[in-house]
Amino acid sequence: MKKPTAKVIHYTEVPLQEVGSHAPGAGIRWVIDEEHDGAPVYALRVVELTPGGQTPDHIHPYEHENFVIEGRGKVQIEDKSYPLQPGDVVFVPAGIRHHYENAADVPFKFLCGIPVSHLISKQ
Amino acid sequence: MKKPTAKVIHYTEVPLQEVGSHAPGAGIRWVIDEEHDGAPVYALRVVELTPGGQTPDHIHPYEHENFVIEGRGKVQIEDKSYPLQPGDVVFVPAGIRHHYENAADVPFKFLCGIPVSHLISKQ
Numbered sequence: 001m002k003k004p005t006a007k008v009i010h011y012t013e014v015p016l017q018e019v020g021s022h023a024p025g026a027g028i029r030w031v032i033d034e035e036h037d038g039a040p041v042y043a044l045r046v047v048e049l050t051p052g053g054q055t056p057d058h059i060h061p062y063e064h065e066n067f068v069i070e071g072r073g074k075v076q077i078e079d080k081s082y083p084l085q086p087g088d089v090v091f092v093p094a095g096i097r098h099h100y101e102n103a104a105d106v107p108f109k110f111l112c113g114i115p116v117s118h119l120i121s122k123q
Numbered sequence: 124m125k126k127p128t129a130k131v132i133h134y135t136e137v138p139l140q141e142v143g144s145h146a147p148g149a150g151i152r153w154v155i156d157e158e159h160d161g162a163p164v165y166a167l168r169v170v171e172l173t174p175g176g177q178t179p180d181h182i183h184p185y186e187h188e189n190f191v192i193e194g195r196g197k198v199q200i201e202d203k204s205y206p207l208q209p210g211d212v213v214f215v216p217a218g219i220r221h222h223y224e225n226a227a228d229v230p231f232k233f234l235c236g237i238p239v240s241h242l243i244s245k246q
Binding site (some may be wrong): 003004005006007008009011012031032036037038039040041042063065067069075077078079082084085087088089090091092093094096111113115119 | 127128129130131132133134135137154155160161162163164165167186188190192198200201205207210211212213214215216217219221234236239242
């Protein structure tokens with residue numbers, strides 16, 4: 001693993017990567033990660049959904065810790081939907097079905113932290 | 124450890140705790156944590172510094188992952204000082220001397236993620 005290295009950047013300096021055709025309008029910036037920064041415990045990402053954008057309804061063996069930074073959206077956690085605005089905090093435990101969507105005509109942006117790879121299998 | 128439990132809240136719903144006399148003007152909200160939410164890997168906190176507020180220059184055996192949400196501030200990491208504005212991301216590795224301060228006349232607020240207790244000793 002890379003040695004942990006201090007950094008200070010604006011999130012927009014980190015390239016936005018398209019998530020793919022299963023998540024139309026979704027992009028992600030890995031602002032602190034294992035590979036580049038040596039983050040020992042979790043990776044911090046900024047997820048951006050364009051108007052109409054969404055992530056697929058999915059389940060995975062690790063949790064999400066979210067903080068909404070811009071726009072308006074929705075998160076569905078199992079069978080319940082919650083409106084989201086800036087300052088909202090979301091905790092989605094591992095193994096819980098969920099998806100996010102933009103609910104306005106401006107970008108919807110939120111932080112999404114996930115464990116580094118070697119900690120996922122230990123939960 | 125508490126079973127991980129989904130939640131959606133606004134960060135202001137979580138009580139602001141004073142950090143103490145060593146950090147004048149500093150408050151903290153534990154918005155996702157081990158004790159209440161069963162966060163398995165890291166705790167997400169919102170740190171708020173009033174105008175003139177600051178944290179002490181300190182070192183500890185775990186990293187910080189920060190995202191600035193409001194106001195203007197500064198972080199000093201070892202001998203280098205960086206101005207901070209909303210959208211800035213800071214990674215302070217374990218064992219690195221650092222402190223934060225408010226640099227404006229409005230509250231300075233940033234996210235600060237730290238490992239859960241049982242992961243700190245394993246780094």
